[in-house]
Amino acid sequence: MNALAARRRHPAAIAVLLMIGLFLTGAAYAAVAPEPADATTQALPAQSVEEGKALFRANCASCHGLNAEGRATGDGDEIAGPSLAGVGAAAVDFQVGTGRMPMTAPAVQAARSEEVVFEQEQIDALGAYIASLAPGPSVPSEEAVDPTKGDPAKGGELFRVNCAMCHNFAGSGGALTRGKYAPALRGVEGKHIYEAMQTGPQSMPVFNDDNITPEDKRDVIAFLDTISEQENPGGMTLGSLGPVTEGMFAWVFGLGILVGCAVWLGSKSA
Incomplete structure (x- = not known):
């Protein structure tokens, strides 16, 4: 008993117990922890990857590095292009x-452009190569982004809770800090809305399947599709930007009409 008590009082006993506890905790977590919700490791065609x-390497490596490892500008902390390992095909x-992408010139934020450089087959090949580097979100299926299978009412609730503070209540976009902005979402393809929620581009947070389920994502797409197509029964939307444009309209046109009337009445009395 004295020998056992002496070993318990040994200076290394606490460290050994902590190491054993950490090992058992890590082993238990590894056994029960689920895989990342959006991670995909499906087999990819070797030809598409190549x-x-x-x-x-011909179009993206100048910013993102020869092996997509990212690249600094040479000014120290500035990053020309981040690492793409793990971002996935989405x-x-x-x-x-x-x-x-590819960006035509460095800017605070990459702006959407109607001129897409690559064909869809080439985009798929680029995605296959990036997906081969590390697991990441995959491109959603057509069923996953079909707005006719979603619930616009539920999607509207989700949008107002999670998205409206940046993208506006009607998806018209809005300004952020340091010259950045949340783009307008009207007329955006459902697939790209789903991918944006999966990957969190620019200043947008990531909404993986643990935050917003695939079914909820489809509901959000259904809501945005609905408000993009419906007419406004109230007349002019003024960009659906709220009281800013409405107040400007009232000041410019309302006061303009009043000033015009005052001038007209003054000229009559003279």
């Missing part, structure tokens, strides 16, 4: 498919 690699499809 084609995407060639396209990447991020590639969103950024390249909306014309944001």
Whole structure:
């Protein structure tokens, strides 16, 4: 008993117990922890990966590095292009498919462009190459982004809770800090809305399947599709930007009419 008590009082006993506890905790977590909700590790066609690699090195490596490891500008902390390992095919499809990438010039934020540089097959190949580097979100299926299978009412509630503070209550977009902005969402393809929620581009947070389920994402797409197509029964929307444009309209046109009337009455009395 004295020998056992002496070993318990040994200076290394506490450290050994802590190491054993940490090991058991890590083993238990690894056994029960779920896989990341949006991570995909499906087999990819070797030909698509090689084609995407060639396209990447010809068009993207100057900013993102030869192996997509990211690259600094040389000014110290400035980053020319972040690492793309783990962003998945969904991020590639969103950024390249909306014309944001490749960027024509450095800017605070990559703007959407109607001029998409690559064909969809080339975008798919680029996505296959990036997906081969590390698991990441995949491009959603057509069923997952079909607005006819979503609930616009529920999607509207989700949108107002999670998105309206940046994108406006009607998806008209809005200004953020340091020259950045939340883009308008009217007329945006459902696939790109889903991918944006999955990958969190620019200043947007990531809404993975643990935050917003795939069904809820489809409901949000259904809501945005509905407000993009419906007519405004109240007349002019003024961009659906709220009291700013409405107040400006009242000041410019309302006061303008009053001033005009005052001038007209003054000229009559003279």
